[in-house]
Amino acid sequence: MESFFELKTPDEVFDIIDRWGPVGEEIVSLDDIMDRVLSRDLTAPEDLPQFSRSTMDGYAVKAKSTFGASEGMPALLEVGGEVLMGEAAKVVVEAGQAVKIPTGGMLPEGADGVVMKEYCSLLDEETLEVNRTISPLENVIQPGDDFRQGSVFLNKGHRLRPQDLGVMAGLGLSAAPVFGKPRIAIISTGDEIVPVDKPSLPGQVRDINRYTLGALCRRVGAEPICMGVCPDDFEALKRMSEKALMDADSLWISGGSSVGTKDLTLKVFETLPQFELLVHGISISPGKPTIIGKSGTQPVIGLPGHVASALVVAEVFMTRMISRLSGDTGLGNHFYTGLEAELSQNIESANGREDYIRVKLIEEGGNLIARPVFGKSGLISTLVEADGLIRIDMNTEGLYQGDRVRVMLFNFRDGDLR
Amino acid sequence: MESFFELKTPDEVFDIIDRWGPVGEEIVSLDDIMDRVLSRDLTAPEDLPQFSRSTMDGYAVKAKSTFGASEGMPALLEVGGEVLMGEAAKVVVEAGQAVKIPTGGMLPEGADGVVMKEYCSLLDEETLEVNRTISPLENVIQPGDDFRQGSVFLNKGHRLRPQDLGVMAGLGLSAAPVFGKPRIAIISTGDEIVPVDKPSLPGQVRDINRYTLGALCRRVGAEPICMGVCPDDFEALKRMSEKALMDADSLWISGGSSVGTKDLTLKVFETLPQFELLVHGISISPGKPTIIGKSGTQPVIGLPGHVASALVVAEVFMTRMISRLSGDTGLGNHFYTGLEAELSQNIESANGREDYIRVKLIEEGGNLIARPVFGKSGLISTLVEADGLIRIDMNTEGLYQGDRVRVMLFNFRDGDLR
Numbered sequence: 001m002e003s004f005f006e007l008k009t010p011d012e013v014f015d016i017i018d019r020w021g022p023v024g025e026e027i028v029s030l031d032d033i034m035d036r037v038l039s040r041d042l043t044a045p046e047d048l049p050q051f052s053r054s055t056m057d058g059y060a061v062k063a064k065s066t067f068g069a070s071e072g073m074p075a076l077l078e079v080g081g082e083v084l085m086g087e088a089a090k091v092v093v094e095a096g097q098a099v100k101i102p103t104g105g106m107l108p109e110g111a112d113g114v115v116m117k118e119y120c121s122l123l124d125e126e127t128l129e130v131n132r133t134i135s136p137l138e139n140v141i142q143p144g145d146d147f148r149q150g151s152v153f154l155n156k157g158h159r160l161r162p163q164d165l166g167v168m169a170g171l172g173l174s175a176a177p178v179f180g181k182p183r184i185a186i187i188s189t190g191d192e193i194v195p196v197d198k199p200s201l202p203g204q205v206r207d208i209n210r211y212t213l214g215a216l217c218r219r220v221g222a223e224p225i226c227m228g229v230c231p232d233d234f235e236a237l238k239r240m241s242e243k244a245l246m247d248a249d250s251l252w253i254s255g256g257s258s259v260g261t262k263d264l265t266l267k268v269f270e271t272l273p274q275f276e277l278l279v280h281g282i283s284i285s286p287g288k289p290t291i292i293g294k295s296g297t298q299p300v301i302g303l304p305g306h307v308a309s310a311l312v313v314a315e316v317f318m319t320r321m322i323s324r325l326s327g328d329t330g331l332g333n334h335f336y337t338g339l340e341a342e343l344s345q346n347i348e349s350a351n352g353r354e355d356y357i358r359v360k361l362i363e364e365g366g367n368l369i370a371r372p373v374f375g376k377s378g379l380i381s382t383l384v385e386a387d388g389l390i391r392i393d394m395n396t397e398g399l400y401q402g403d404r405v406r407v408m409l410f411n412f413r414d415g416d417l418r
Numbered sequence: 419m420e421s422f423f424e425l426k427t428p429d430e431v432f433d434i435i436d437r438w439g440p441v442g443e444e445i446v447s448l449d450d451i452m453d454r455v456l457s458r459d460l461t462a463p464e465d466l467p468q469f470s471r472s473t474m475d476g477y478a479v480k481a482k483s484t485f486g487a488s489e490g491m492p493a494l495l496e497v498g499g500e501v502l503m504g505e506a507a508k509v510v511v512e513a514g515q516a517v518k519i520p521t522g523g524m525l526p527e528g529a530d531g532v533v534m535k536e537y538c539s540l541l542d543e544e545t546l547e548v549n550r551t552i553s554p555l556e557n558v559i560q561p562g563d564d565f566r567q568g569s570v571f572l573n574k575g576h577r578l579r580p581q582d583l584g585v586m587a588g589l590g591l592s593a594a595p596v597f598g599k600p601r602i603a604i605i606s607t608g609d610e611i612v613p614v615d616k617p618s619l620p621g622q623v624r625d626i627n628r629y630t631l632g633a634l635c636r637r638v639g640a641e642p643i644c645m646g647v648c649p650d651d652f653e654a655l656k657r658m659s660e661k662a663l664m665d666a667d668s669l670w671i672s673g674g675s676s677v678g679t680k681d682l683t684l685k686v687f688e689t690l691p692q693f694e695l696l697v698h699g700i701s702i703s704p705g706k707p708t709i710i711g712k713s714g715t716q717p718v719i720g721l722p723g724h725v726a727s728a729l730v731v732a733e734v735f736m737t738r739m740i741s742r743l744s745g746d747t748g749l750g751n752h753f754y755t756g757l758e759a760e761l762s763q764n765i766e767s768a769n770g771r772e773d774y775i776r777v778k779l780i781e782e783g784g785n786l787i788a789r790p791v792f793g794k795s796g797l798i799s800t801l802v803e804a805d806g807l808i809r810i811d812m813n814t815e816g817l818y819q820g821d822r823v824r825v826m827l828f829n830f831r832d833g834d835l836r
Contacts, residue, residue, distance in 0.1 A: 055794060169628070191503040196592050376473060
């Protein structure tokens, strides 16, 4: 019989994962900083914008020169030159004067507003008819309207998006400090595993987890370091694990984590410096025989050998681990984003266990349907056919046909949905 | 007054964008192929798995040897050896015999099922007591159960996910043909624009769009080629555009696309070989002064100069353009995925125009609230504060407080939501 697993619930596992923090810090240039996580608050070194700018094509004026102007009673202003793009405005605007200005042009001294050109007409080269009253600061952005010098404009822990890079560029920051990109060492164990470019003999299978887990790491901003295939040999796995922890921030071993004669991963983990076992089994399906521990501060993870189980555990728990190691405070892929769909059939589930069910999404009459993809355990085709996962809570005995479910998508940019 | 814009609706623009197809084809290795789009159907070169495998630790038997066995009436079988991982099973199983087999082990000749070890106990070294009846093929995966040799296992146009790489690895494919990665040449125009590493003088602003648009391209799988800043000069912009179309698959110019004295982008586009104007203005806000044309088959795009408008147009339309150029049949970022939230206040909108409103997401008592972020046009801080966009349809005059809206997120991995 199986020995006793002290299973942790998924929530207990998330709490354990959330104790980890970011790995390292580096300065990265603006061209490469997209999707990285800030390691410090960023403070504006200057005002943005640095000068008052027009938001419209028109004429810069003192607003009071237009007070009372209307179509029936236009104001007549003296044209006093023109502001050119990219140059300091050289003229000074007095009461009763107007200076031509383009969108984005620098507001000349004396002016406090811009009349859109649609409300103006030139009577002659020197006389402008304005048929609308404007208020002070109309169509004008003032210095610091975006961000004030000295203010924090992006916070530590923020993952950088295109617009964040834009603000940094606008403020003249060509690089910024970010947390390190977590390096994840991946080892596939098993006497039956051969590399992808070797012919497989009867009884052998090719190394799949290296590619599935490596690609998942890349997708969530980590750098996979593939250590290769290791036979089910204690000394060999110990040596490879020790090397991995020197080269990487975290070690993932797939295979060998079920209880029994092959409980090699845990035996090797127990020899690592300052090893502490945190999780030995999670009350989920698939993915129960998962090990989470630490060697010093480095997470060491034993994932199931089955490719489908390993990938589900990685999607649900390891993306969050990578968020923590990246210094990001987010939830990983954990179901926050995703699509709502209607379940196509009843699904039973054992109480006391969280089930992750693969589903395919189908559009029927404008309605999104989630159809469970069943199949023998150990098949990878079920994951290829599926578009995502739905979760069945520990405390329910299943879901009913027609229930609204949230689908955690395998690929946010999936092209198969039309 | 403004000259006449023949505005296209967003749906008309999507139809125009959907006419473009993929650019080029190349062979990419498994390590780099994540997120690329297959340019051909992939056919399985062999069965997966290649041999019958056990899905459990237990004993391989002829199922009929267990017929009638139960706890009260166990079957007694003769133990005939052991299957080792990674090796061809050498023994042959006869009626009345059992061979020890691990999970993933190769089923020996003669056996057609596996009894889980939990239902077995060894009486002595040669005698196994089995207290359960199994059916033929129980706990066994057969050759080709995942994919049959010769069958199409992934389709042309599919964007590759971690599990797809896994199947390719399992089948021994170390590379595959994919569509080219679209190269997007980006030019920022404007006499006022200076590069980010130059101090900005009064009247000048730094080049923001290069970074926002470049980062957005990368995020959706395109390769930005930053051509640099170009002054508002016809000849200079023409030369830079011609060079861009030699280096890239598509040209994006930001700035200069509003009607008026600065309608330089369109004038330059009109000099390009076989130019055809497809869209001159879209009935959306922000982003109306957008130009879409083609030079031969290459898309040439004029984006608004305002960073906020340019980025909204890029999020809504250009991500879909990049999907098409990538050979992906998906919808870009266009609102398929995203979060549902409750609108915090009424928003007015002009009829006959599609409005894209920046919103911040706030969690209140387990409920997700979308709060509009308003601000003067031309400010980038509104985009930094916002988590995403909501769309107000052309044919409605606004949305009401409490309405359920779908938020297109700027960053699918946003860490600010807890």
